[in-house]
Amino acid sequence: MTTLPPPAPGITPAPPAPPAHRPKGRAVVLVVVIGIVAWVAGLAGALLGGEVSDWLDKPPSRSSDEPINVAAPRGEIEQRVDVGEVVKYITPSVVTISADVEGGQSLGTGVIISSDGEILTNAHVVQDATAVRVRLAGESEPRDVTVLAADPGNDLALLRMSGDGFEAATFADPTSIRLGDEVVAIGFALGLDGEPSVTLGIVSALNRTIGTEGAFLDGLIQTDAAISSGNSGGPLVNAAGEVVGINTAVARDTAVTAATNVSFAISAAEALPIIEILRSQVEGDARDQAYLGVELDDRRDGGQGAVVVSVQEGTPAAEFGLEAGDLILAVDGAATDGSTGLIAAIRDLAPGDLTTLTVVRNGDELTIDVELTVRPDS
Incomplete structure (x- = not known):
């Protein structure tokens, strides 16, 4: 069965999607990890894949022509994570996202991918939003952003804020990630104020395929790093502080215990080409599915x-x-x-x-x- 995260207490959610038959083992709920301040029916409504979003009309409204930072292939590197150093390195490139939707807000996380203000997040974080704001680490006031393009089928969206000189994250060489590597999940769990939440785990599996509301995602990284509501769109990073994935969903067994710490991230290998597709959509070259x-x-x-x-x-x-x-x-x-x-x-x-x-x-x-x-x- 697939569903969105639980609503705020006392609010009745929209009905979940019909359960898929799973003949073996216990049923697992796949939960996208936005934070819900106030539930609204229809937040999970699917958008047309490959079309540029017209949700917002705030400048800047064009994509960046800046190449994405991707680490060069290299030999063996230290896979043990110094969490403090990793957090210090990646935090300037992580933002908290607040999206106004009918009746409330959805909360998530984003990753700055260009020095002139492009941000990558999950499409479900900003879906159906009437206004979106981001807040950088160390800043008290939010910034307005434009939703440039979204691909709900791949659950990624491209945003942009005004300004320049931002610290863009570096993506890991997609071939470098291995089973057992230590990784750190970073995001604004539960929409709490202050610095982002940080959890440590390992790469438990590669090339996973899951279904969530409105999307079927493949090529995913599975990790036991704990991911909570509000983490959607945040980075999963390696020992060098490089982005290996975008945190997206968590599995929860209906009996509560069997799916403990089973989380999923869209891999860098999947995300990097989608970023370029989203950028091309902004320039008018829409992608048909x-x-x-x-x-x-x-x-x-x-x-x-x-x-x-x-x-x-x-x-x-x-x-x-x-x-x-x-x-x-x-x-x-x-x-x-x-x-x-x-x-x-x-x-x-x-x-x-x-x-x-x-x-x-x-x-x-x-x-x-x-x-x-x-x-x-x-």
Whole structure:
């Protein structure tokens, strides 16, 4: 089951999304980690992927032409974290975000990625906002920002504040992160005043795929560093203070104990190309999302693949012969990890791409070539 964080006491939340069937183990709730000051129904409403946001109209309204700081590949580095030094290094590049939404505020964290004021955060932090403000470490007064572009399907958004001379974070070489590396999660947990909260953990797993409200995310880093409401959009950093991921979600078992400290961050490998896509959107080159046209479910036996529940008329799935009851095992030879894995694989393709699906139908395995189209508006 997927849901947003719990509302403030006494406020009734919007109904959660229908639960996905999970045949093995306990049900796990995946929670995006915005802080909710006052709940509003519809905060989780999905935006059209790949379109430039018109939520706000405050200058500056163009993206930066400054390249993102990415560390050069290097040999073995010290993986033990000096937390104090890491915090001192990264804190000037971390901001707290307050977004006005109907009936209240959502709170999150952001990372400064250019000296002229670009900020990266999760799309769900600023979704449906009528005004967004940020506060830098050491400052008492918030700054207004513009939401330049958002990609809800990848749960990333690009903001910009006025001014220059800001300290931009450095992203780690995407190939450098390894299982067992110590990492630090930094963010404004629970929207508390003062300096950001800091938690230490390790990289527990790589290339995870999860579903949250409005997004199916893949290529994620799993960590046991504790992440709380308000941490969304904050950096997960390595021993050198370099950003290896953007904190996004936390898993909670319905029995409370089984999913302790299972948190997820969008990896640098995923985030860096999305930043450039968002920048191109700001300049008018909107990114269209690929579309197949099927309703999916997971297998009841917990095996590989995704089950086609229905096929929508007039879609690539219908045109190229997919049928209800088909079991899709792979996309272009890469195995699909349930419905979330298949959706993530299609999302990573582009309209017009010809993709090969490995399908089991009535016990027979076959391949179906499908030309994807543009995702419709609704």
